Amino acid sequence: MANRKVRVVHYLNQFFGQIGGEEKADLPPTVKEGPLGPGLAFTEAFQDQAEIVATVICGDTYFAANIDRAREEVTALIGRYNPDVVLAGPAFNAGRYGTACGAVAQGVVETLKKPVVSGMHPENPGYEMYRRFAYIVETGSSAASLRKAVGPMARLALKLGRGEKLGLPQEEGYLPRGIRKNVFLAERSSKRAVDMLVARLRGEDYVSEYPMPFFDRVEPSPPLKDPAKARVALVTSGGIVPKGNPDKIESSSATSYARYDLSGVDDLTDKAYQTVHGGFDPVYANNDPDRVLPVDVMRELEKEGLIGRLHRYYYTTVGNGTSVANARCYAAAIAAELKRDGVQAVILTST
Numbered sequence: 001m002a003n004r005k006v007r008v009v010h011y012l013n014q015f016f017g018q019i020g021g022e023e024k025a026d027l028p029p030t031v032k033e034g035p036l037g038p039g040l041a042f043t044e045a046f047q048d049q050a051e052i053v054a055t056v057i058c059g060d061t062y063f064a065a066n067i068d069r070a071r072e073e074v075t076a077l078i079g080r081y082n083p084d085v086v087l088a089g090p091a092f093n094a095g096r097y098g099t100a101c102g103a104v105a106q107g108v109v110e111t112l113k114k115p116v117v118s119g120m121h122p123e124n125p126g127y128e129m130y131r132r133f134a135y136i137v138e139t140g141s142s143a144a145s146l147r148k149a150v151g152p153m154a155r156l157a158l159k160l161g162r163g164e165k166l167g168l169p170q171e172e173g174y175l176p177r178g179i180r181k182n183v184f185l186a187e188r189s190s191k192r193a194v195d196m197l198v199a200r201l202r203g204e205d206y207v208s209e210y211p212m213p214f215f216d217r218v219e220p221s222p223p224l225k226d227p228a229k230a231r232v233a234l235v236t237s238g239g240i241v242p243k244g245n246p247d248k249i250e251s252s253s254a255t256s257y258a259r260y261d262l263s264g265v266d267d268l269t270d271k272a273y274q275t276v277h278g279g280f281d282p283v284y285a286n287n288d289p290d291r292v293l294p295v296d297v298m299r300e301l302e303k304e305g306l307i308g309r310l311h312r313y314y315y316t317t318v319g320n321g322t323s324v325a326n327a328r329c330y331a332a333a334i335a336a337e338l339k340r341d342g343v344q345a346v347i348l349t350s351t
Contacts, residue, residue: 006050006161009083010039011074011104013097016089017057027059029073031080038146042087045154050161054081060096064252064278064321067103075107083114085161088134090119090149091126093141095253095323102130109133115160119149120175125253125321127175135160135174141325176211230344233311235334237319237327238285238292238351239277240268249318251278257317257330259337262310266299279320280351292349311343319350 014024016037035043035052043052056077063070078086086108088101098120105116116134120127121141135156139149152173159166169176185192192209199206224230241249247258268289275285275292290296298310315334319327338346 005048006046006158007082007084008042008046008050008052008157008161009078009081009086010035010042010052010055011078011086011088011101012037012039012055012057013063013091013094013100014057014059017055019057019059025059025061026065027057028062029056029058029070029077031056031077038090038150039087041146041150042154042157045150046158049158050085050154052087053083054078058100060094060100061250063100063103064096064250067099067252067278070100071103071107074104075111078104078108079112083112083161085157086114086116087153087157088116088118090137090139090146090153091124092119092139092143092145093121093124093323093325095125095255095321095326096250098124098126099129099253099321100126102126102134105130105134117153117157117160117174119153122175123323123325125323129321131175131177132179135166135172135177137173138175224345227307227345228305229308231309231311231342232298232307232345232347233338233343234262234293234295234298234314234349235346236293236314236316236349237277237322238316238349239275239318239320240273240285240289240293240314240316241276243272243274245274245276249276249316251276251318251320253321253323254318255326257315257334259313259315261312262295262314263312265295267296268293277318277320277351279318285351292351294347294349298347308344311338311341313341 014020014027018037019027032055036055039052039055056074058070058074088104091098091101101118105118108114108116118134119137119139121139127136137149137152139145156174166172196206242260249256249258270287273289275282285292293314301307302310317330
């Protein structure tokens with residue numbers, strides 16, 4: 001390995017692969033020789049120690065809608081070039097792109113037995129879903145942080161491509177992978193634990209050997225005083241949309257939500273509505289969309305006087321792989337509209 005360049009194959013989406021924007025997001029996997037787009041920056045960072053022999057490109061929508069097939073197709077294209085290491089992205093905080101990069105990493109590691117380096121914002125769903133398959137460098141939320149990501153990603157790629165052993169995440173500059181390994185230390189665990197406790201009591205810095213997970217805590221709203229007079233809205237992450245998906249909500253890592261009118265609608269039929277959610281078997285939801293968005297039941301409650309009225313509009317998106325940051329943005333925007341329209345309660349449904 002020391003006498004030759006490290007062979008690298010680079011995976012990009014349609015935008016960074018310089019094919020087009022959203023209008024080309026349904027592009028099937030294709031391959032081009034040599035580096036493209038961000039690959040030129042990586043080539044410069046490699047300083048003749050590695051060579052990007054090919055760039056594999058796939059549209060974000062195509063990958064999200066056909067994730068298993070797309071992973072196999074991309075992995076097969078990569079395998080043709082017998083790389084020492086694969087680069088994927090960086091994807092920043094782009095949910096569909098990050099999920100695709102992670103799925104590519106899974107295919108490459110499991111099928112080709114080659115290491116993969118990527119770059120993502122920690123809130124990208126691709127990181128949480130696929131971190132055990134790739135060495136992921138932390139990036140900013142947008143492509144403006146590309147230059148900062150290239151150096152650390154290139155260094156990791158060179159090490160892995162040469163078969164060198166990597167140290168801990170904080171030593172090598174990649175995000176934790178959720179993989180625990182046993183190591184032998186000079187001091188026994190009881191002494192290390194007491195030392196950490198003493199440091200905490202003294203207000204001194206210390207690093208836990210087992211970082212605790214962080215969970216959002218949301219205080220519940222008070223109950224409705226009189227449901228029979230309340231306007232109630234339906235909001236879902238189950239991807240229920242009018243037939244044909246007019247607003248093109250993605251089946252995974254959604255980048256938008258939509259609002260649809262329920263005026264005159266007492267039942268969601270399979271002829272008029274469908275789910276676009278890609279994270280579960282859609283057969284039962286498509287046969288009767290009320291199973292996910294219970295408009296029929298809400299109309300019954302309305303007629304019986306148990307609720308004041310069902311709100312004219314419902315809101316929908318897809319929860320599958322959608323980033324926490326995007327979900328918060330959707331929630332804030334939807335909540336503002338519901339408050340403006342005088343809605344007193346919301347029923348949230350998922351899958």
